[in-house]
Amino acid sequence: MNMGRKKLNRSRQRGINRREFMKKSAMAVGTAMTSGLVLPKVVKPARATSRDYILIGRPNPTTGPIASFGEPTPWVDDRAVAEINRDGGIYLKEMGKKVPIKVKILDTESNPTKAGEIASRLIVKDKVDLMVFYHTPDTVNPVSSICERYRVPGISLDSPLEPWLEGGPYHWVYHAFWSVEKDIVPVYTGMWEEVKTNKVVGILMANDPDGVAWSAVFKKVGGAMGYSFVDLGRFPYFNKDFSAFISAWKKENVEILLGNTIPPDFATAWRQCQRLGFRPKVATIGKAILFPSAVGALGGDLPNGLTTEIWWSPHHPFKSSLTGESAKELCDDWTKDTGKEWTQPIGYKHAGYEIAADVLRRAGSIDKETLRRAIADTSMSTIVGPITYNSENYSRTPLVGGQWVKGTKFPWELKIVYNKEHPYIPLTGTMVSMA
């Protein structure tokens, strides 16, 4: 106690008691902060132009709930980069020579907050020249916003258009994928038309960007097409019991099940459907049954006949503009190297690099505005189809319908059973009723 008082006295004598100190420092800080806002940066290090490579930022969901989407990274990335750099890389006017590209892959942990932090860091620390990112609104939405803030050109793929457009209008980011209203609805209803049903549809949709957008669009458009919907509302992730849904569907004599959920929830729901004796003629589910592993985990014969959207497959008649290989060759390579069945994100991951390489070659520069214009002018054919961005910065990619059946090479294989909007993508099977 005594010591403290003495110390206090001493400091008082020297004229810096705490209150005064606070007052002074507050004033000083106030001045400093105003100057920070007003003054330009004086000693800021100049941008490193001496770098002799082009850096692409790649936020990727490597861990967490959407890790299945991120799984083909870095396999796809390494292959594509090796191909681009094969004869020296990209010619840059500023440097008067060819420079290689490098890719920096960071993990978003499937978390939009982390994705935003990672994207900021890629831009300000690693000073990436271009951002390439994919996979669901959880990755694409936050990274797009950060690219817009820092004015960094971004190429984005693989996330439905509607939730992405919520964050627009975009100036720096260009996106390519399908629309729920213009692509999913015709493909889904088209598949339903192939089977004779009473047109009563039960809705099983999660409470997330996809589920909310899909259910709204289907009820709006489907109603006009003569479908009636039994909708008990959205449900939160990891629901463990769906008997309330199922008994309502049974009561209303539902013959078509329409869903969009994360894979574990669909597995819970679909098993319970079997147990409670609910067997629709058609079950068309978005997102949950994209991956062969998730389909296999349903168990037994449960996957047989489930239908879903196909945005890319080995049967798509497109070639890579980078390697010249066909979709089938890319998938076969993946199976050869990993022993696993192909998945739809592989093609889109590859296409991201096709667009990036094409843009960089045409721009011949890493100036941000030049790059942005080059992206806007893109008109090319990729392994996922033609890419041409419109005035709202997006390009629609083709969508067909598929059905899971017992396979020969793998336990379950996805057959293309509907292609009315894109007849150049060949059918590999015929739609059958599940009942």
Next chain:
Amino acid sequence: MEHRTLKYRWHIVGLLFAAFATVPIWGSDYVVLFCLLYFLYLAMSQMWNLLAGYSGLLSLGQQAFIGFSGYTVAVLTNYHGVYIWLSVFIGGVFSALLALFMSLFIFRMRGIYFAIGTWIFAEMLLLGFSNWKYVKYGTGLFIRPAYPPSMTMIYYAAFMTGAVALAVVYTILRSRVGLGLMAMRDDEEVSETMGVEIFRSKLFCFLVAAFITGLTAGVLYVFQIFIQPYKAFAIDWTVVLVFIVIIGGIGTIEGPVVGTFIYVLLSQWLAEYAHISLLLLGTIAITIILVAPKGIMGTLQERTGFAILSPRRV
């Protein structure tokens, strides 16, 4: 040695203050980003420390305030055109009101019941917001003010919340409220003799922590732009705060200061190792806590008596 540090501590604090206040002038964009994250996490972890380290309120529900305030900011700026920083402030006020409402239920619970009660409350908010049409269910919202603030503005907002959080904790702990709480923490019998007063002090700290956590979260989401209920109300937030405070040293003001620095540094560095970053983070956390069970600053203080910002009046 110890005396000299103490004598000059206000100089040191002042210098640091001035240095951080001018970061946008001298620092690169990355330094600004780093400091911005630092101050945001600092403010939130100081508040968790105030609750868990001093008031005996082990909260696992800080994400309730983070998400609630983030959504307040989003709704006010998007739907009502409120000035962005005003809506951040209102976000803080709403968080405090939420805390007041929560206290009706959970202040009867003790210890671990309190911890889980706060978590369950946050979980209910998550479900509530994802079921609410007004905020577009689970789709999430982009925070889009008419005039998007510059990074410098956001940095200063973060800096202010960090500095305010530090000052508030320091002031509270030196006040009657803080002394009472610390007396209770160190000697449980005291708490029985001053029951009502302790209850008020705890409630006061809970509300203050909610206000400042909310304020910080508002700034955080202005920086993040995109908010979505599943992650805004996720326990992940509190896990990070627990990491920071315990690594740094719980029940010390310096603890979160050091812990936050370590966390932000680690998360930036570990991001390079995409596949194993979380594995490394977990291992580092366990290693530190085994080597220094009271956290870095706690163990340091125990061994050397070193404390720059001791709240105790010597």
Next chain:
Amino acid sequence: MKGLLQPLLNGVLLGGLYAVIAIGMSTIFGIVKLVNLAHGDLMILSGYLSLVLVTWLDVSPLVTLFLIVPIMFFVGFFIQGFLLNRVLGKEMEPPLLVAFGLSVIMQSFLLLIFTPDARSLMTDLAVKTIPVGATLNLPVLYLVDFLIGVGVILAVYLFFRKTYMGRAIRAASDDEEGARLMGVDTRKIYAYAMGIAMMTAAVAGVLVGMTFTFYPHTGPQYLIIAFGVVIIGGLGSMKGCLAGGLILALAQLLGAHFAGPGYQLLFGYGVLLAVLGMRPQGLFGKI
């Protein structure tokens, strides 16, 4: 009323599963005063272990329990003995962080080994049902979950009441100081307790794996179920655990029945808060 029977039946059966998920956490809290935040992840670890054995030996997941339960006992024994015991003290927070750390490590580890693919322990039971009357279905797998769950809780209850070892553990935890003075090594006692808790987690993990699908990051969603159950029933109480499981599951299913499935989980938590409002220490908890 007729429509109400199915949710009631499902709720009771699901409640048994919820209870066995929570029993390990409840035990550990009662004895070691520790909140094991890695409980869910350790459960999922058992699920993966069972998966490995099922693929190797081509047996039913239930048979693998004979191997997995002892394995998990040792996992628990070592986690408590070498990690958690070292940070156990007056403060509750350091063990909390260690458990958090374990949880993240476990998730990353499972992801590295097993990839992000969905997994499940498939049996023929999964889609079998026994029709009861005209409209009611009794899912066989849920019945198995319920029976095994209740069996496990009964076994744990009897162990702590009737066996010498169980009573020794309880005595040591009730009066740690006294036990230490008597020359009992409380740390070792705690390690045994954690081992036993992990044995129940092994059973829970296999049952969950048979009933639902799982991923490396699935643990935390079961952690919060376990929390809900123990909080309703009262931490450390076996009876409370069973009651808590039934109440939580019934609240969820009846909530879905009356208010719509979107409110299913919300309803469960609402009942939880209501219980806590009346009895802040849970239904069967000691203060």
